[in-house]
Amino acid sequence: MALSYREKSLYASLAAELLVYLPYFFFHHQNSVNKVAGMIAGIIVLQILLQGIIAAFTRNRMTDERDRLIELRGYRAGYMTIAGLMILGLAMLWFHFKAGHFPVNNGWAALHFLSAFFGMLVIADITKTATQIVSYRRAL
Amino acid sequence: MTQQQLADQVGVTRQTVIAMEQDKYSPSLETAFKVALALGVKLEQCFQYEPRGKR
Numbered sequence: 568m569a570l571s572y573r574e575k576s577l578y579a580s581l582a583a584e585l586l587v588y589l590p591y592f593f594f595h596h597q598n599s600v601n602k603v604a605g606m607i608a609g610i611i612v613l614q615i616l617l618q619g620i621i622a623a624f625t626r627n628r629m630t631d632e633r634d635r636l637i638e639l640r641g642y643r644a645g646y647m648t649i650a651g652l653m654i655l656g657l658a659m660l661w662f663h664f665k666a667g668h669f670p671v672n673n674g675w676a677a678l679h680f681l682s683a684f685f686g687m688l689v690i691a692d693i694t695k696t697a698t699q700i701v702s703y704r705r706a707l
Numbered sequence: 708m709t710q711q712q713l714a715d716q717v718g719v720t721r722q723t724v725i726a727m728e729q730d731k732y733s734p735s736l737e738t739a740f741k742v743a744l745a746l747g748v749k750l751e752q753c754f755q756y757e758p759r760g761k762r
Contacts, residue, residue, distance in 0.1 A: 571722040631719040633732055703722075706731035 572628045579617035637702045645695030652687040716745040
């Protein structure tokens with residue numbers, strides 16, 4: 568079945584997210600503001616590039632009620648994911664501080680947890696995109 | 708009438724028309740009425756409801 572414009576856009580988004588985020592989180596050895604900034608710039612550039620190509624080669628770019636419904640479903644899945652991960656993350660943070668594993672004034676620990684929370688945002692975003700892609704294939 | 712023509716008349720994408728035909732999507736009431744109007748038939752001739760378990 569031919570893909571709608573919205574579906575193509577989602578596949579491109581997912582590809583961009585996996586191409587940029589996975590290498591950063593699996594291969595980076597040291598937290599750095601420059602690396603985070605570079606990753607964000609990379610995802611923006613890649614998204615603009617891929618979405619531009621898809622838009623240029625797609626004649627019919629309309630979205631209808633089914634697209635909006637699937638988008639809502641995706642946002643719901645993403646929100647539930649980040650809410651759950653945030654609760655888990657905060658609980659772990661509280662536990663570690665109570666146990667004295669991380670000194671409060673340790674900037675290194677703060678950077679690590681910032682990285683973890685950013686990772687949660689990335690997971691939620693990928694969940695949102697993947698949920699929409701699956702919803703297009705399955706019955707609503 | 709082709710799927711694209713029906714989609715254009717109703718105001719949805721061709722993929723949505725395909726999803727409706729494959730029973731993968733239940734349209735809104737407004738869209739259902741538009742489909743019936745575009746095909747020139749009554750609503751009941753286009754859409755039927757069967758409780759889950761009997762499909």
